[in-house]
Each structure stands twice: as structure tokens, then as C-alpha cells.
Amino acid sequence: MYAGVASAKDLIVGKGGEFSTIRSAIESAQDGDRIIIKSGVYREGALEIHRSITLTGEGKAVLDGENKFQILTVKASGVTISNLTFENVGVSYVQDNAAIKLIESYNSAVIDNRFRNAFFGIYLSKSGFCTIRGNDLIAAAEKEASSGNGIHLWNCHDITIENNSIQHHRDGIYFEFVKRSTITGNHSIGNLRYGLHFMFSDTCVYEDNIFKNNSAGVAVMYTKKITMKRNRFEDNWGAASYGVLLKDITGSDIAGNAFVNNTVGIHAEGTSRNRIAGNEFLNNGWAVRIMANSTDNVFSQNNFIGNAFDVATNSRQNYNVFDSNYWSAYDGYDLNRDGVGDVPFRPVRLFSLLIEQYPTALILLRSFLIDLIDAAESVIPALTPETLADANPRMRRLP
Amino acid sequence: MDGTAKILKYEFHNILRSKWMIGYAIFFLVITDGLFRFVGTDAKVILSLMNIILAVIPLASIIFGAMYVYHSREFIELLLSQPIGRKNIYWGIYCGLSLTLSAGFVAGTGLPFLLEGVIDAEYLSALMLLLTAGVLLTWIFTALAFWIAVRYEDKVKGIGAAMLIWMFFTVVYDGFILLVIYWFDDYPLEPAIIGMSLANPVDLARVMLLLKFNVSAMMGYTGAVFHQFFSASTGLGVSLSVLILWAVTPFLLGLRYFQKKDF
Structure with a gap:
């Protein structure tokens, strides 16, 4: 038998699989492996990924943070997370707990996931060349201090954010120090503060997005060379609300x-x-x-x-x-x-x-x-x- | 009140026979229909109508009203020789004119809306408020006209006074508000300004309607303060009551003068 990079395996978690917890599957996974999570609710606290693996759900696989934990932290490149449901991320006034947090991750993808009641939804820090596509985020933000952003990018570059839907977070999409990224076809609706909020984020492209009914609309600051085309800015009403x-x-x-x-x-x-x-x-x-x-x-x-x-x-x-x-x-x-x-x-x-x-x-x-x-x-x-x-x-x- | 009803009946006959009443209704019909053709959406039609109504109804009511009383002087003197109370005569003539004017306005404005069939729930309440405001303005300015007409024997003086009152409420008063805002800029003026706009029926109708249409410019901080007052049900109640008070007061003043007047 060879033990090589080429021999990628499928690790099955849940009903009929060899693993009963996601944690044990992640621990035994090697680069290139695929973890398939069968439907069910998984309450495993905070999970960390250190290898280039794929995490995908079959049926309705729910990762529940029990209102206490950050759920998935990715500290590796080439990670794909898809078809999962993330629920109940713990609210913290000290840490930015997120459903999925990517730290120094390259060429990763977050695709077709559902987020319910996440504090921060998808959080990228010091990452590049990642794709965030087709995710559906709904939170129930009531106060700015105790709510987080839907898609939050800090110090990233070359990120693609496509066809996501973000509702009732603090800021729908938040960028700080982001370069050369593309934001297309997203719907950011009914957020507590801004639908889109960025600063110091040069040469980004925003196309065909809808920003609707956010209490403060959209605010963009301290940035050069933005392209904003065919977006809709709609129904942003209030004393300090701006298209x-x-x-x-x-x-x-x-x-x-x-x-x-x-x-x-x-x-x-x-x-x-x-x-x-x-x-x-x-x-x-x-x-x-x-x-x-x-x-x-x-x-x-x-x-x-x-x-x-x-x-x-x-x-x-x-x-x-x-x-x-x-x-x-x-x-x-x-x-x-x-x-x-x-x-x-x-x-x-x-x-x-x-x-x-x-x-x-x-x-x-x-x-x-x-x-x-x-x-x-x-x-x-x-x-x-x-x-x-x-x-x-x-x-x-x-x- | 039997006498009042009888006079009212003859007044209706008399007014409906004359052509200017028909003209008045047709004027609103043509304007509303034209707005539908050229402006389009019903929200905008109502908003454009508002400007016309706020200028035209007070002017038409006060001038028509004053002229009408001067023209009916001989008829009034004839009635006075009959065994009918002065109160009944005044009521009859006032209601005869103000009701037909309101009917002309409501029919002329409402008909195109009915014909277009665009009355969906969202705009129905706005349209209702617009019609209510128009009718109340008709009553207010007809009452003012009657008061002036019984007060001044001289027709020229009376028409002049009517014009002045119209000018005062539509133009001069707003200038005065502007001055107050300019003078007392350093103070929190919103409550005072709300009070001042309650004191002018034309302003009151305008603000009430504007806030009903949710003009987004009114949503800034100041707008929010006004919005809070006028769109709450108490605010709307207060506004409508003040408008009714504006009709009742000059009516009673005119009536009192009419009862004591030596013909």
C-alpha cells in the first residue's frame, strides 16, 4: 500500500459512516480528503481545520454552536466548505465569533451553505483567492453591539463574493483593507446598519447587487478605484440613511x-x-x-x-x-x-x-x-x- | 330645522342650474384626468393634485362664497320678510353653497380615479385624506367668505378682503414661518413650528397630506419629528379637529353678525 497525497479518501460522518463526530473525522483526515457529513444536528463546540480538505453536507447537516461557540475555524489553504447549515453562533463582546472563520487561508471556497442566527457569518482574515458563493445568511440582529456582520473581510485580497443573500445582520458585507475583490449578484436586505460597508479597500468591483431596506443604507469610505455597476440601492429610509x-x-x-x-x-x-x-x-x-x-x-x-x-x-x-x-x-x-x-x-x-x-x-x-x-x-x-x-x-x- | 331644509333644497336647485358649478366640477375632472394621462402612477397624481387643490380650493371657495352672498342679497332680504328664523336662512344658504362646492370637487376628482380603476388599498387612504382635506378647506373658506360678505356691505371691499385672506393663508403666513425659523434658529423649533402650522388650515392640510404620502425628504431628523406628530393617530385626530374648528369658528362669527345685522 502507498500512503500518498494522491490517494484522497471520503470520510463519512453520521448515519452509516465510520465516524460519529466531525471532530474525529477532521483529526484523521489528510490533505485532499473529503469529509461527507450526513444529515443530523452536530453539537461539537469549536472545530478547527489545519489541512486542505473538503467539508460537505448531505441532506440537512446542521452544525450547532449552541449560542456559545465559534463553529468552524479554518487555518489552512485549499479548504472547501459546502452544503452545510450553521446555527446559533455564540455572541461575544470580546471576540468576533463566526460560523466560518478563515485565517490566512488561500484558494478556499465557502459554497451553498445556510447560516441561521450566526453572530458573524463568514469571516475572512489575511486571506486571498477565496470564493464565497451561493450562501444564505439570516440573523436576527436587534442591537448593533450584540450583532455581527454577514460577510466580513479584513486584510484580504482577490476574493470573489457571488450570489449570496444576507439578511438582518449588523452590516451585510463589511470590508476593511481588501484589495482586488469582486462582489457580484448578492442581496443584502434589512440589515441593522449598512448593507455594504467598506473602507481602505481599493480596486474592488461591485456588480448586480441589491442593497435594500438597510437602516443606514450603504457607506463606503477612504477608497480608490472602485467599480460599481448595475447595483440597486432601494428603500433605505431614515434620518441617517443613504443609498x-x-x-x-x-x-x-x-x-x-x-x-x-x-x-x-x-x-x-x-x-x-x-x-x-x-x-x-x-x-x-x-x-x-x-x-x-x-x-x-x-x-x-x-x-x-x-x-x-x-x-x-x-x-x-x-x-x-x-x-x-x-x-x-x-x-x-x-x-x-x-x-x-x-x-x-x-x-x-x-x-x-x-x-x-x-x-x-x-x-x-x-x-x-x-x-x-x-x-x-x-x-x-x-x-x-x-x-x-x-x-x-x-x-x-x-x- | 324645517326651514333650513327647505332653503337648502332651493339653493341646490338654484346652484345646480347655474353653469359655473358644472364648470367647477369639470375643472377638477380635466385636471385629474390630465394628470393620469401625463404623470402616470396614482401616488404621483395624488401628490400633484395636492398642490392644485391647496391653491385652487381656498381661492375658489372664498371668491365664489363672497360673490354668492352679494348676489343673493335680494333673495335674502325676501326671505327675511318671511316667517323664517335668521339662523335657518344662514344655515340654508351656507350649506347649499358649501355642499355643492364639495360635491363638485369630490365628483370631479374622484371620477377619474374610479374610471382608471386604480384605487388599490395603499392609495385609497391617501385619496380619502385628499378628498377630506379638500372638502374641509371648502367649508373653511366658504365660512370665511360668508363672514366677510355679511360684515362688509361694500362688494368691492368684501372681494378685496377675501383676496387678502387667501393671500395671507397661502403665501404670507409661510413667509412668516420662514422668518421665525430664521430668527430663532438657535432654539429647538419643531414644536413651535408644528403649532404654527396648526394655526393655518392650508399649511395644516399640506403637511398632513405630505406626511401621508411618505415623501422621503420628510424623513430626516426634523422630518421625523413632524412625522411622529402628524402620522400618529392622535396627530391626525388633532389635525382634523383643528380643521373642523377652522370651519366652525368663522361660521359662528358670521352667523352671529348675520343675526344682529340691520338689513
Whole structure:
């Protein structure tokens, strides 16, 4: 008999298998082995994996943390975890207990698992080239302090996060110091704080995700070269809730997204040299709120439809470009019928400037007096930034 | 109250025969129908209607109301010579006009909604609130008009006063609120501002409706304070009661003056 790497075995845990506990199977597994866990509930406390093995469930295999333990800690590369259900991770105010924690792990994968009532769901630290796909996470977060993030990445690179669904955690997806990662097709809904929250995470790509009904929306900070395409930011309502809050974001591309029914669609602070194009801003309180410390951003080919305020700012100066957008509030004309309005559109209403300074004045929204003042201001701008205007407003909604 | 009912009946006949009442209903019909055609979704139709209603109903009610009393002067004098109480006459004429105006508004606005068949549960309550607010505004400004018309013998003076009152409630008052906000910026103003908007029926109707439609801009901190007050059932109850009070007070003032007036 040879004892080599090539002779990968299947180790069966549970009914009809040679192992009764996952712990014993993990202990006797060699690199390349596959542990198959039959249906049943396994209460084995905290488990650690130190070899490149595959852990997969058959039927409904539940790993229960009994509200006390972190469940699975992976300290090896090339580990695959799939088809398992993780329940009841212990809440700790000192440690970030997770259902699955990957530490210094490369080329690992977490695929098609279910997480119920996990404190932290999937936690990656100092890892790279991993895939997190098709997982379904539902927690019951009530307080920020006693709840954890769904998918949490710290100091990672080249991670792929695809088609996961995260609900009722603290932050749906949380990144800190993450590079070159791809986040596609995820649904982050109803989380206690942010649907997506990242900082210091350059050159990541976010595509086709849905961030909906999170109490603070999405906040991204201190990052360069993000690509955000075709995402939906929806129903993020509240006093401090944003479709997307951009803080110190530079050189990024935000295109083809939909911002629907948010208190604020995009809030930009210290945010420069970004391209915001082809997005749809629909029925938001404020579609875009751009602070005076944001410069050289280009807003073009966007649709602004039915927002209470299209653009708000806190300054009379303007260092950003608005060009060729469609504004449903535009009432100009197009004599030569080339589809471009003949008079510029000024999206900043005097009233929006007023409530930046006197928030209580909000009670006069849609009052006759305010409409009169706004009309007068739009004819002769005296207080609103004169250069903040779209010189080529579209007459029809852009596709 | 038999006298009131009889007068009411003749008033209805009289008003319905005249064409402007039909015109008033058709105006709302055309506006609402037009909004459905050009704006689309029912939530937005209701929101756009709100702006029109808040400006048009007070103006129409107060001008129509005042003119109506001036025009009916001979009829009123004729009635006074009959054995009918002055109270009954005033009630009859007031109800005759305000009820037909409300009916015209409700029919004109409601019909397109019925025809479009878009009344789903979510917007039904918003539409109901809109119609209620419109009807209450009609009563309020008709009552104000009657008071003015019995108070001022001179028609020009009366119409002028009616215009001024309309201007005051739709424009000047909001300017005053703005000034208060500007002057007392350093203080927690929200409760005071809620109080001030209760004191103006047009503002009250507007805020009540805005919060009903969940305009997301109203959800900021200040918005949350207003929302808390106005959308709670007590807030809605208070708002509606204040609106009714706004109709009752000028009505009673006008009635008292009418009873003592020397024709």
C-alpha cells in the first residue's frame, strides 16, 4: 500500500459512516480528503481545520454552536466548505465569533451553505483567492453591539463574493483593507446598519447587487478605484440613511445603478474625480447631495426622476460637472428638436440650500411660497451655485 | 330645522342650474384626468393634485362664497320678510353653497380615479385624506367668505378682503414661518413650528397630506419629528379637529353678525 497525497479518501460522518463526530473525522483526515457529513444536528463546540480538505453536507447537516461557540475555524489553504447549515453562533463582546472563520487561508471556497442566527457569518482574515458563493445568511440582529456582520473581510485580497443573500445582520458585507475583490449578484436586505460597508479597500468591483431596506443604507469610505455597476440601492429610509454614502472616494466608476426610494441617493463628501454615469435616481428625497469638499466629479447621462430634490449642496461654489442628464423637473424647451434642451437646467433649488442651513424649514416643502421663491431663483440665480447647471439637459428619459 | 331644509333644497336647485358649478366640477375632472394621462402612477397624481387643490380650493371657495352672498342679497332680504328664523336662512344658504362646492370637487376628482380603476388599498387612504382635506378647506373658506360678505356691505371691499385672506393663508403666513425659523434658529423649533402650522388650515392640510404620502425628504431628523406628530393617530385626530374648528369658528362669527345685522 502507498500512503500518498494522491490517494484522497471520503470520510463519512453520521448515519452509516465510520465516524460519529466531525471532530474525529477532521483529526484523521489528510490533505485532499473529503469529509461527507450526513444529515443530523452536530453539537461539537469549536472545530478547527489545519489541512486542505473538503467539508460537505448531505441532506440537512446542521452544525450547532449552541449560542456559545465559534463553529468552524479554518487555518489552512485549499479548504472547501459546502452544503452545510450553521446555527446559533455564540455572541461575544470580546471576540468576533463566526460560523466560518478563515485565517490566512488561500484558494478556499465557502459554497451553498445556510447560516441561521450566526453572530458573524463568514469571516475572512489575511486571506486571498477565496470564493464565497451561493450562501444564505439570516440573523436576527436587534442591537448593533450584540450583532455581527454577514460577510466580513479584513486584510484580504482577490476574493470573489457571488450570489449570496444576507439578511438582518449588523452590516451585510463589511470590508476593511481588501484589495482586488469582486462582489457580484448578492442581496443584502434589512440589515441593522449598512448593507455594504467598506473602507481602505481599493480596486474592488461591485456588480448586480441589491442593497435594500438597510437602516443606514450603504457607506463606503477612504477608497480608490472602485467599480460599481448595475447595483440597486432601494428603500433605505431614515434620518441617517443613504443609498450610498461616499466619503473620500476617488477615481471610481459608478455607472448603471438604480437609486430608488432612498432618503438620500448619493451623499458625497471629500469625494473626487469619480464618474457617475447612466444611473437612475427615482423618487428619492435627495437624489444627490454633494458637499463643497467634493471636486471634479462628472455626472452624466443619468436620469433624475421624481426626486424631492435633485441636487443639494452646501456651497455657492461648484467644482463638479453635470452634463447631458435627464431631469424630470426640467421645464425648458427644445426648438431645434435635437433632444437636448435649449436652456440649461439648474438642479439646485434655493429651498434645498435653505434647509441645509435651517432644517426646520422642511415643513414648508411644496408650499406655494416656496414654489414662487424657487421659480424666481431659477430665473435669476442669486444664492444657488450659478455654475452648477446642466448645459445639455435631455428632453427624454435616457434608456 | 324645517326651514333650513327647505332653503337648502332651493339653493341646490338654484346652484345646480347655474353653469359655473358644472364648470367647477369639470375643472377638477380635466385636471385629474390630465394628470393620469401625463404623470402616470396614482401616488404621483395624488401628490400633484395636492398642490392644485391647496391653491385652487381656498381661492375658489372664498371668491365664489363672497360673490354668492352679494348676489343673493335680494333673495335674502325676501326671505327675511318671511316667517323664517335668521339662523335657518344662514344655515340654508351656507350649506347649499358649501355642499355643492364639495360635491363638485369630490365628483370631479374622484371620477377619474374610479374610471382608471386604480384605487388599490395603499392609495385609497391617501385619496380619502385628499378628498377630506379638500372638502374641509371648502367649508373653511366658504365660512370665511360668508363672514366677510355679511360684515362688509361694500362688494368691492368684501372681494378685496377675501383676496387678502387667501393671500395671507397661502403665501404670507409661510413667509412668516420662514422668518421665525430664521430668527430663532438657535432654539429647538419643531414644536413651535408644528403649532404654527396648526394655526393655518392650508399649511395644516399640506403637511398632513405630505406626511401621508411618505415623501422621503420628510424623513430626516426634523422630518421625523413632524412625522411622529402628524402620522400618529392622535396627530391626525388633532389635525382634523383643528380643521373642523377652522370651519366652525368663522361660521359662528358670521352667523352671529348675520343675526344682529340691520338689513
